[in-house]
Amino acid sequence: MTIGYACLTVGVHDATFRTCRKDRATTETLARLIKSNLASLNNIFDYNIKQNIELFRISSDIIPFGSHPVNPLRWWDLFRDELTALGEKTRRHNMRLSMHPGQYTVLNSPREDVVQRAKEDLAYHTQFLDALGLDRRHKIVLHIGGAYGDKSAAIERFIKNYHELDDNIKDRLVIENDDKIFNIHDVLLIGSEADIPVIYDNLHNQVNPYDDRADAQWIEEASKTWRTKDGRQKVHYSQQHPDKKTGSHSETIDLGAFLTFYNAFPNTDVDIMLEVKDKNLSAVKCINAAERHHIKYLEQEWAKYKYLVLEHSPQNYQSIRNLLKDKAAYPVVAFYQLIDEALQTVPEIGHIINAGQHVWGYFKKSCDAQTKKRFEKTVERVRAGGTALPMKKLLLKEAQRNNEIYLLDSLYFKDVI
DNA sequence: CGTGGTCAAGGGCCG
DNA sequence: CGGCCCTTGACCACG
Numbered sequence: 001m002t003i004g005y006a007c008l009t010v011g012v013h014d015a016t017f018r019t020c021r022k023d024r025a026t027t028e029t030l031a032r033l034i035k036s037n038l039a040s041l042n043n044i045f046d047y048n049i050k051q052n053i054e055l056f057r058i059s060s061d062i063i064p065f066g067s068h069p070v071n072p073l074r075w076w077d078l079f080r081d082e083l084t085a086l087g088e089k090t091r092r093h094n095m096r097l098s099m100h101p102g103q104y105t106v107l108n109s110p111r112e113d114v115v116q117r118a119k120e121d122l123a124y125h126t127q128f129l130d131a132l133g134l135d136r137r138h139k140i141v142l143h144i145g146g147a148y149g150d151k152s153a154a155i156e157r158f159i160k161n162y163h164e165l166d167d168n169i170k171d172r173l174v175i176e177n178d179d180k181i182f183n184i185h186d187v188l189l190i191g192s193e194a195d196i197p198v199i200y201d202n203l204h205n206q207v208n209p210y211d212d213r214a215d216a217q218w219i220e221e222a223s224k225t226w227r228t229k230d231g232r233q234k235v236h237y238s239q240q241h242p243d244k245k246t247g248s249h250s251e252t253i254d255l256g257a258f259l260t261f262y263n264a265f266p267n268t269d270v271d272i273m274l275e276v277k278d279k280n281l282s283a284v285k286c287i288n289a290a291e292r293h294h295i296k297y298l299e300q301e302w303a304k305y306k307y308l309v310l311e312h313s314p315q316n317y318q319s320i321r322n323l324l325k326d327k328a329a330y331p332v333v334a335f336y337q338l339i340d341e342a343l344q345t346v347p348e349i350g351h352i353i354n355a356g357q358h359v360w361g362y363f364k365k366s367c368d369a370q371t372k373k374r375f376e377k378t379v380e381r382v383r384a385g386g387t388a389l390p391m392k393k394l395l396l397k398e399a400q401r402n403n404e405i406y407l408l409d410s411l412y413f414k415d416v417i
Numbered sequence: 418c419g420t421g422g423t424c425a426a427g428g429g430c431c432g
Numbered sequence: 433c434g435g436c437c438c439t440t441g442a443c444c445a446c447g
Contacts, residue, residue, distance in 0.1 A: 245437095
């Protein structure tokens with residue numbers, strides 16, 4: 001079993017993905033963006049390896065306009081060295097990758113041109129994973145598409161168009177239930193009919209259910225569509241955002257609900273892809289809750305969270321310090337509950353300044369007078385009700401100048417890196 | 418220089 | 433037919 005996350009990271013340095021607007025896409029610009037994005041992907045891999053996260057979804061934007069004629073680059077040749085190295089790293093560290101074309105890739109459209117573009121888009125995604133030299137356990141996840149007023153005709157069209165795909169695409173393709181049209185029952189029918197592995201998505205099923213069957217039962221059903229050559233069964237897990245509209249992903253994973261979900265299928269070995277706004281942070285959280293039982297993992301987490309928690313809630317900061325005193329215990333749920341609660345709290349101006357001054361303590365002896373003056377100016381801005389970003393940017397710069405690894409890894413800087 | 422506002426490839430659905 | 437889905441990065445205008 002592995003737990004992973006999708007596409008983007010929080011608090012990881014040099015791990016952003018760049019793109020451009022179509023009207024500005026020259027080959028020079030595109031090549032520069034691809035090079036930068038592959039470097040970011042490499043940094044994300046390094047982070048994942050360090051955190052023992054073995055499941056990751058690569059953003060479709062990794063190659064800007066990867067399946068659009070505006071991008072004529074033979075990127076798989078131009079960046080062969082980088083791609084090969086990324087693939088070797090993936091295999092060496094037993095990572096499993098996937099990709100997930102968006103809602104605009106519609107294989108079952110009645111419009112021939114739309115189907116054609118969908119095929120080209122699937123070919124692009126396949127080519128990317130092929131360029132890394134990865135086997136077919138590394139999947140491409142697709143939704144079924146539209147209904148067009150006749151669901152069974154739409155399903156037939158999906159199956160027909162699926163069979164027209166090249167074998168190397170079909171080997172990677174898996175299908176997922178969606179939140180509006182094709183529920184898990186529909187997708188399982190398609191999967192067993194056309195021999196396509198099925199990903200069960202719990203939130204989509206909650207929003208667009210077939211009947212009242214529990215998650216574990218659908219996971220058991222979906223497991224029958226996975227063959228050995230496809231690798232471990234995969235599922236998607238997410239939670240409803242409390243305030244946003246139905247189907248919106250939560251900010252972070254609530255461990256209580258996650259563990260209830262997780263413990264409901266103790267005998268089924270699955271890979272769980274989390275879909276959640278705080279990305280890698282929830283992946284580490286869930287891995288710590290599901291797989292680990294030593295206080296050192298919570299201490300490692302605390303090193304990253306502490307200044308951010310201090311900024312939001314000095315009370316919770318103290319509570320967590322007390323919680324971690326017993327080195328024989330493993331209070332993982334309580335630990336993250338205190339962190340989540342703190343991060344939901346809007347920070348007071350005094351707490352923002354206090355946390356900033358804690359971090360400033362690393363530099364105040366060694367820095368020059370001008371830096372000190374500038375820091376004090378940013379603090380005054382916060383005190384006057386202004387944003388904390390300039391203060392944090394200055395502190396980050398100082399951390400980089402002094403190469404303070406402990407601080408550079410801190411989530412305190414997650415919004416300014 | 419920092420920041421706040423607006424736009425962006427793609428297709429389908431709904432009111 | 434227009435708005436919405438879903439998002440963050442790019443870009444521009446402004447102080």
